[in-house]
Amino acid sequence: MRKERAELGDLKFKQSVELTLKVIGGKWKPVILCHLTDGTMRFGELKREMPSITQKMLTQQLRELEQDGIIHRQIYHQVPPKVEYSLTEYGITVKELLDVMSAWGERHRERFPSDEAEHAPSEGG
Amino acid sequence: MRKERAELGDLKFKQSVELTLKVIGGKWKPVILCHLTDGTMRFGELKREMPSITQKMLTQQLRELEQDGIIHRQIYHQVPPKVEYSLTEYGITVKELLDVMSAWGERHRERFPSDEAEHAPSEGG
DNA sequence: CTGGATCCTAGAGGATACTG
DNA sequence: CAGTATCCTCTAGGATCCAG
Numbered sequence: 001m002r003k004e005r006a007e008l009g010d011l012k013f014k015q016s017v018e019l020t021l022k023v024i025g026g027k028w029k030p031v032i033l034c035h036l037t038d039g040t041m042r043f044g045e046l047k048r049e050m051p052s053i054t055q056k057m058l059t060q061q062l063r064e065l066e067q068d069g070i071i072h073r074q075i076y077h078q079v080p081p082k083v084e085y086s087l088t089e090y091g092i093t094v095k096e097l098l099d100v101m102s103a104w105g106e107r108h109r110e111r112f113p114s115d116e117a118e119h120a121p122s123e124g125g
Numbered sequence: 126m127r128k129e130r131a132e133l134g135d136l137k138f139k140q141s142v143e144l145t146l147k148v149i150g151g152k153w154k155p156v157i158l159c160h161l162t163d164g165t166m167r168f169g170e171l172k173r174e175m176p177s178i179t180q181k182m183l184t185q186q187l188r189e190l191e192q193d194g195i196i197h198r199q200i201y202h203q204v205p206p207k208v209e210y211s212l213t214e215y216g217i218t219v220k221e222l223l224d225v226m227s228a229w230g231e232r233h234r235e236r237f238p239s240d241e242a243e244h245a246p247s248e249g250g
Numbered sequence: 251c252t253g254g255a256t257c258c259t260a261g262a263g264g265a266t267a268c269t270g
Numbered sequence: 271c272a273g274t275a276t277c278c279t280c281t282a283g284g285a286t287c288c289a290g
Contacts, residue, residue: 014159016230017223023233025150027283034139043252054284059253069236080251081290090236093229098142100225104218105141108148111194111215152263168272179264184273205271206270 023068024094028053028061030101033087036071037095040086070094148193149219153178153186155226158212161196162220165211195219 024030028050035041035049047058062085065071070091076082087094149155153175160166160174172183187210190196195216201207212219 010159010163012231013223013227014156016227016234017155017159018230019233020226020230021146021150021155023230025146030142030146031139034135034142038135047252054286055253056255056285057283060283068233075252079290081253083252093232097225097229098138100222101145102138102141104222105143105145105148106137107218108144108193109141172272179266180273181265181275182263185263200272204270206273208272 020097023070024097026061028057029065030098032058032061032065033070033091033094034098036085036087036091037098040074040084043083043085046085065091145222148195149222151186153182154190155223157183157186157190158195158216158219159223161210161212161216162223165199165209168208168210171210190216 024033031050032046035046041049043058043062046062047053047055050058062071062073066073069088072086072088072091074084074086076084149158156175156178157171160171166174168183168187171187172178172180175183187196187198191198194213197211197213197216199209199211201209
């Protein structure tokens with residue numbers, strides 16, 4: 001009983017993969033999510049951890065993640081402003097995803113150590 | 126013994142995630158890989174399954190996947206030309222990744238059925 | 251401190267023509 | 271059939287300034 005090129009099932013499969021990449025993919029979202037898996041963080045904190053991101057991008061990506069229900073935005077109406085970001089209960093489910101991705105990436109690095117060279121010179125925390 | 130914001134471990138973690146996205150991310154690679162998990166496919170076959178991709182992109186993406194050791198390119202020197210693509214033994218490890226991504230994407234679609242609307246009108250096999 | 255608005259660049263991705 | 275080459279578009283991402 002091998003699967004016989006189920007067209008429909010396959011279509012849904014790949015569409016789901018694409019959807020996932022659309023939601024948590026891109027240049028910054030995965031990094032942001034990695035940081036938020038550690039717990040709640042303020043805007044400035046995130047910015048500090050990612051020196052090479054611009055405020056615009058950070059804000060933009062956070063908004064999108066918020067709209068997708070991945071993260072929660074807690075605003076403190078005070079001066080100076082204070083905004084905290086954290087994973088929602090639903091957002092926590094991405095941890096599993098990040099774990100698998102990270103694990104695969106590490107294995108890949110073992111095979112192609114050169115690949116990390118062109119990638120390493122980014123932010124270092 | 127909770128993890129205490131291990132900077133270095135965290136750095137490697139997020140870099141691995143980024144690396145993964147660099148290797149199998151993008152607009153087309155995941156889709157291509159989804160198809161190849163079904164087995165060997167010819168260039169034209171892939172093209173047919175992905176009507177909205179251009180030859181250029183398909184060729185380009187396949188080359189990159191080949192260079193990353195994910196897929197194998199079998200050339201038959203004949204007329205007309207015949208080239209077959211398949212996952213390498215190493216490439217098969219992405220199945221696990223795709224599975225997790227697909228599963229997450231499906232769950233996400235349940236939460237945000239609207240998200241599929243802006244994504245559905247692509248190729249339909 | 252957080253982040254909106256504006257303008258700009260680079261590169262991913264696309265259309266088309268041509269070739270062994 | 272599979273692929274290269276060229277030129278073009280579009281948008282993700284960036285720099286900078288301004289504001290509550």
